[in-house]
Amino acid sequence: MSTMSDPTQPVFRLSMLVNDTRYRGITFQIIAFFAIVFLFGWMAWNATQNLAALGQNISYGFLGEGAGYDINQKLIPYASTDTHLRAAFVGILNTLLVAFLGCITATIIGVTVGVLRLSNNWLVAKLMSGYVEIFRNVPVLIWILIIFSVMSNALPAPSAFRGENATASMVMDAFAFTNRGVYIPRPVWEPGSWMVVTVFFLSIVGIFALRRYAVKLLFDTGREIPVLKLSLAIFFVPTLLVYFLTGMPISLAYPSLQGFNFQGGIQIFGSLIGLWFALALYTGAFIAENVRGGIMSVSKGQTEAAAALGMRPGRIMRLVILPQALRVIIPPLISQYLNLTKNSSLAAAVGYMDITGTLGGITLNQTGRSFEAILLLMLFYLIISLSIAGVMNIYNNAIKLKER
Amino acid sequence: MKKTVFLGALAIAGVAGVMASAQTLDDVKARGALNCGISTGLVGFASQDANGEWQGFDVAVCRAVAAAVLGDASAVDFTPTTNQVRFEVLNSGEIDMLARNTTWTFSRDVDLKLEFAGVNYYDGQGFMVPAALGVTSAKELDGATVCIQAGTTTELNLADFFRINNMSYQPVPISTASEAQQQYLAGSCDVYTTDASGLAATRAAFEDPSGHIILPEIISKEPLGPLVRHGDNEWGDVVRWTLNALIAAEELGVTSANIEELAAGTDNPEINRLLGSEGSLGEMLGVSADWAKNAIAANGNYGEIFERYIGQNTPIGLARGLNAQWTEGGLLYAPPFR
Ligand SMILES: N[C@@H](CCC(=O)N[C@@H](CS)C(=O)NCC(=O)O)C(=O)O
Numbered sequence: 049m050s051t052m053s054d055p056t057q058p059v060f061r062l063s064m065l066v067n068d069t070r071y072r073g074i075t076f077q078i079i080a081f082f083a084i085v086f087l088f089g090w091m092a093w094n095a096t097q098n099l100a101a102l103g104q105n106i107s108y109g110f111l112g113e114g115a116g117y118d119i120n121q122k123l124i125p126y127a128s129t130d131t132h133l134r135a136a137f138v139g140i141l142n143t144l145l146v147a148f149l150g151c152i153t154a155t156i157i158g159v160t161v162g163v164l165r166l167s168n169n170w171l172v173a174k175l176m177s178g179y180v181e182i183f184r185n186v187p188v189l190i191w192i193l194i195i196f197s198v199m200s201n202a203l204p205a206p207s208a209f210r211g212e213n214a215t216a217s218m219v220m221d222a223f224a225f226t227n228r229g230v231y232i233p234r235p236v237w238e239p240g241s242w243m244v245v246t247v248f249f250l251s252i253v254g255i256f257a258l259r260r261y262a263v264k265l266l267f268d269t270g271r272e273i274p275v276l277k278l279s280l281a282i283f284f285v286p287t288l289l290v291y292f293l294t295g296m297p298i299s300l301a302y303p304s305l306q307g308f309n310f311q312g313g314i315q316i317f318g319s320l321i322g323l324w325f326a327l328a329l330y331t332g333a334f335i336a337e338n339v340r341g342g343i344m345s346v347s348k349g350q351t352e353a354a355a356a357l358g359m360r361p362g363r364i365m366r367l368v369i370l371p372q373a374l375r376v377i378i379p380p381l382i383s384q385y386l387n388l389t390k391n392s393s394l395a396a397a398v399g400y401m402d403i404t405g406t407l408g409g410i411t412l413n414q415t416g417r418s419f420e421a422i423l424l425l426m427l428f429y430l431i432i433s434l435s436i437a438g439v440m441n442i443y444n445n446a447i448k449l450k451e452r
Numbered sequence: 453m454k455k456t457v458f459l460g461a462l463a464i465a466g467v468a469g470v471m472a473s474a475q476t477l478d479d480v481k482a483r484g485a486l487n488c489g490i491s492t493g494l495v496g497f498a499s500q501d502a503n504g505e506w507q508g509f510d511v512a513v514c515r516a517v518a519a520a521v522l523g524d525a526s527a528v529d530f531t532p533t534t535n536q537v538r539f540e541v542l543n544s545g546e547i548d549m550l551a552r553n554t555t556w557t558f559s560r561d562v563d564l565k566l567e568f569a570g571v572n573y574y575d576g577q578g579f580m581v582p583a584a585l586g587v588t589s590a591k592e593l594d595g596a597t598v599c600i601q602a603g604t605t606t607e608l609n610l611a612d613f614f615r616i617n618n619m620s621y622q623p624v625p626i627s628t629a630s631e632a633q634q635q636y637l638a639g640s641c642d643v644y645t646t647d648a649s650g651l652a653a654t655r656a657a658f659e660d661p662s663g664h665i666i667l668p669e670i671i672s673k674e675p676l677g678p679l680v681r682h683g684d685n686e687w688g689d690v691v692r693w694t695l696n697a698l699i700a701a702e703e704l705g706v707t708s709a710n711i712e713e714l715a716a717g718t719d720n721p722e723i724n725r726l727l728g729s730e731g732s733l734g735e736m737l738g739v740s741a742d743w744a745k746n747a748i749a750a751n752g753n754y755g756e757i758f759e760r761y762i763g764q765n766t767p768i769g770l771a772r773g774l775n776a777q778w779t780e781g782g783l784l785y786a787p788p789f790r
Pocket of ligand 1: 494533552553554604605606629649650674676
């Protein structure tokens with residue numbers, strides 16, 4: 049930058065704000081800024097005026113009042129005598145649960161389908177593209193309803209498991225598939241179980257250390273060790289040993305039919321399953337397309353070069369193609385995760401009590417505080433979306449091409 | 453993204469804020485039609501017949517008000533509303549009144565700024581179970597899965613009932629009566645709970661009504677009635693007194709059959725004032741002198757409406773019970789027309 053001022057610089061005239069390209073950009077930005085501030089200010093003013101005219105003021109006091117309603121799926125203790133705020137937290141956890149399960153499942157489905165769609169096997173490739181087309185082109189709400197109603201109509205009610213001539217029976221005496229959900233055994237933690245759990249996690253750490261060591265060994269000395277067998281051994285042996293030494297402190301409580309419902313196990317609600325699978329299958333179809341696009345973006349020369357070095361197709365995919373494809377796949381994957389999370393608000397269609405069902409549904413309804421509840425809902429989804437995007441961006445930065 | 457979300461919220465605020473104007477009566481007259489909110493469908497209370505016309509006990513209230521104000525019982529635009537949105541739809545000004553199995557409660561009246569125009573059905577919350585379950589009392593429902601409509605007094609009463617009786621249950625929240633019916637019949641829940649009248653109406657629509665029983669316990673008071681927005685007293689009066697006219701007509705023996713004859717004048721001054729041959733009640737209310745006559749002629753008096761849509765001779769088969777005239781041991785008691 050030059051520090052010398054131009055002696056012939058013309059005096060500043062107001063018209064230059066519009067005509068002079070040096071100032072024009074700034075002028076318009078300032079105008080746009082004030083326009084937006086004015087617009088939002090006007091809307092906020094309008095909203096408060098209208099609410100005041102209805103005799104309502106904006107107040108969040110209702111969050112501290114008793115909720116009065118019950119929620120079926122709760123990850124934290126909750127009773128109808130708890131506050132609306134706590135009900136909202138129950139809803140938030142339910143949203144996070146289905147979003148988490150959905151994102152993981154969608155990713156697994158998406159990557160598998162995306163890779164298989166490029167398979168040389170005609171049938172497999174066609175099946176996969178059929179899946180993608182069917183799921184991508186029907187609205188997710190319809191899928192949620194379809195999967196949920198198939199579940200609630202095709203599976204037997206708990207009462208069908210009852211009596212001498214029951215028409216339904218449990219799978220392996222441990223799992224019950226009913227139209228109210230799936231019941232699975234529940235682990236019972238007795239004293240001493242923490243040791244087993246600790247050893248288990250230590251073994252996992254051990255497996256990672258082993259793999260590191262194996263790679264180092266290979267690079268340093270060229271010697272290979274049987275990583276898979278050793279990993280399996282580390283995975284099972286110490287944990288089982290401690291498990292038996294401490295007197296089998298972890299047992300399973302099996303679900304059994306008592307009264308109207310199965311008791312004793314863990315119930316995975318039908319509404320959760322319907323929502324989770326529909327979101328995963330739907331979003332998985334989009335992810336599959338991203339994955340396919342990502343793989344195709346890696347030049348064919350890479351595959352050929354790797355093949356010329358004698359690598360097997362599976363390894364080529366895992367070690368050469370996917371790492372490069374990931375750079376193309378991750379950014380759209382972020383928006384798929386955001387979509388899935390936001391789409392989870394369709395939960396109400398199947399009575400899944402997520403944040404939209406609790407705070408934005410029953411609480412909003414019973415208190416009539418719609419404006420406040422909707423603002424809170426927006427804030428929640430905003431925070432969640434920004435957090436997901438933030439985390440994924442960190443990951444994206446970690447794997448992106450390092451330019452040196 | 454931030455922006456769009458925010459705009460969305462304010463748009464909602466904008467909609468919710470359309471003013472509760474104090475001239476609904478004038479608006480209705482100028483429009484030439486009444487906008488009436490009803491339920492999404494409940495046989496006997498509000499359902500569409502083969503011609504797509506809305507019929508039912510609640511629908512009849514809308515028609516009577518339209519007849520009173522506009523002289524035409526068919527000048528009604530019906531808006532089906534779910535339990536969850538009904539008050540918002542009313543407060544937004546989209547409808548002029550709501551007549552859909554809605555319980556008059558303190559917080560709705562005071563906090564939600566609604567104005568109940570009276571009670572057209574005294575009800576209470578009951579439970580329905582498949583007869584095959586072998587349950588005979590609501591106290592045996594410990595551990596049951598219960599279908600409830602979200603956004604109702606029902607779900608609050610239910611929570612209290614189970615808590616007080618130290619029982620557990622699993623709620624299945626549902627948004628409309630027809631969905632509840634599907635889920636209940638599919639066995640997704642053991643019990644369906646709502647207002648007892650709603651249970652009777654739902655059961656009447658089943659293929660095999662006798663396979664389901666309504667348990668004897670009534671766990672709450674549910675006075676159901678039409679309502680309007682808070683703050684427009686003139687309009688509230690119109691709806692209130694139209695309902696009262698239907699009730700008074702039954703008490704005074706005015707029916708759709710004899711109304712023409714009685715409207716010409718009788719020696720009972722209250723009938724004369726009601727039907728407009730004496731006094732100026734219509735003028736005070738801001739409607740024509742024959743307002744009540746039109747309202748009663750639309751579907752008959754309260755008793756006729758009851759018998760036609762939900763009475764003993766209909767599939768729903770409700771007895772008058774609490775909904776008999778006070779002279780018959782019931783709770784219906786219209787204030788005097790003078
Ligand atoms: N009276 C209660 C319950 C209302 C309710 O759930 N009504 C049901 C049946 S009694 C109904 O209108 N269902 C028809 C629909 O869902 O549209 C309230 O006002 O909260």
